Ligand SMILES: Cc1cc2nc3c(=O)[nH]c(=O)nc-3n(C[C@H](O)[C@H](O)[C@H](O)COP(=O)(O)O)c2cc1C
């Protein structure tokens with residue numbers, strides 16, 4: 001009988017040796033005349049257990065991890081005898097960290113072979129599109145709107161309204177653009193889903209094309225994601241061969257095709273108008289709005305631009321109905337959020353859950369506190385433009401409005417944890433320095449303000465006229481917040497002001513911490 005063994009080909013798993021483990025398993029099995037079928041999947045997102053290897057049994061998939069090449073001989077023994085092994089984790093589905101999640105978007109990630117259209121279909125893929133093909137454009141838009149889905153790229157704008165605007169625009173061509181620039185610190189959900197379940201992104205974009213009347217889409221992927229680029233290209237080719245892209249999508253009279261474009265590596269190219277400039281072959285500089293991309297986007301045509309996770313949520317909504325999605329969550333934050341736990345954290349990885357879970361549950365309970373074992377001091381949520389939250393704010397529920405009420409943002413769902421050795425004045429300086437480096441340069445508050453911010457925080461850290469310079473930083477932050485053209489300059493004040501508000505003591509003593517290297 002063939003032994004079916006699943007080894008992730010996710011970049012995060014490969015980084016800790018998954019490819020070597022796959023080769024070692026193959027060799028060890030061949031040497032012992034065992035018929036083995038190694039299937040490369042995405043990651044389940046339990047990164048501290050990677051490489052996590054699973055073996056198919058009559059009861060389900062039994063997981064082992066983290067597996068190194070040295071563990072392979074004994075692992076093969078355990079697989080053959082179904083005997084004990086120190087790395088045996090039991091049924092993958094029963095691992096508590098996985099079981100506690102509500103996996104709607106990531107249901108197939110880590111389960112299916114990302115290169116196999118057939119596997120995607122066996123696991124419920126393309127059912128959303130099949131239903132969409134029986135509906136009118138208005139009915140699809142009504143479903144997306146009723147689901148309450150809000151853009152997962154950061155701003156949380158209702159997806160249904162965006163699509164409706166494009167659907168109502170009159171033009172000879174319209175476009176669908178998937179924002180896979182994923183520049184936020186501590187985020188990797190876009191990469192994971194593109195590597196682990198690329199067809200779900202393709203299906204979501206195809207449904208968008210049908211809903212708004214667009215026949216062409218682009219996926220803009222950051223250059224740092226070569227595995228995702230390869231996975232998306234392979235899946236696009238397979239979808240085309242299977243009749244799910246190109247002329248007559250899924251046997252219908254709709255045409256829709258996709259192309260991958262690779263970015264050159266700039267945080268600001270994740271900003272939608274800057275991304276469109278880059279897609280058109282120009283330098284990534286932010287465009288003034290209006291016009292909105294929904295009216296005049298790519299090549300001047302009405303364009304739906306959404307984050308990878310927004311598109312990836314669509315097939316579930318169309319397949320299971322808007323209500324099934326909208327039934328999860330709290331307030332105006334409906335459905336699930338694939339939360340990414342990163343930084344100094346014990347159990348880092350992807351945790352998809354319904355909105356409403358508190359920050360404290362995520363960091364202390366699910367994340368297990370810090371990797372170093374020291375107390376958690378600060379948590380930055382929402383990428384480099386997100387606020388730093390102290391432990392006192394750990395009762396904040398994961399919800400767009402609840403975070404905004406505390407001057408924070410959930411952004412793309414990245415949580416970066418810091419222990420008590422963190423220097424928050426240094427983090428505030430980093431926020432300004434990051435803005436200075438990544439600024440597209442179009443507007444003065446961001447271009448000049450961020451550099452003045454770095455200089456002023458340096459003065460504070462050297463103990464120079466601390467009170468006066470703190471006032472200058474606060475003033476500068478207000479200018480950037482209200483005078484910047486886009487959220488790079490407009491939101492950089494959030495990490496800076498939150499560090500000042502919640503960790504003021506780090507700015508006050510005569511600091512001696514200024515590294516010469518900075
Ligand atoms: C500086 C900056 C960087 C951004 N980077 C990203 C990004 O990497 N990925 C993303 O989806 N959205 C990013 N956004 C948000 C996009 O401008 C836009 O809101 C998003 O692509 C819309 O898709 P959504 O409605 O599905 O979230 C960024 C915004 C700014 C201001």
Ligand code: SF4
Pocket residue numbers: 268286438439440441442443444446447484485486487488489490
């Ligand atoms: S805020 Fe910064 S990144 Fe945004 S448009 Fe202005 S200069 Fe460019």
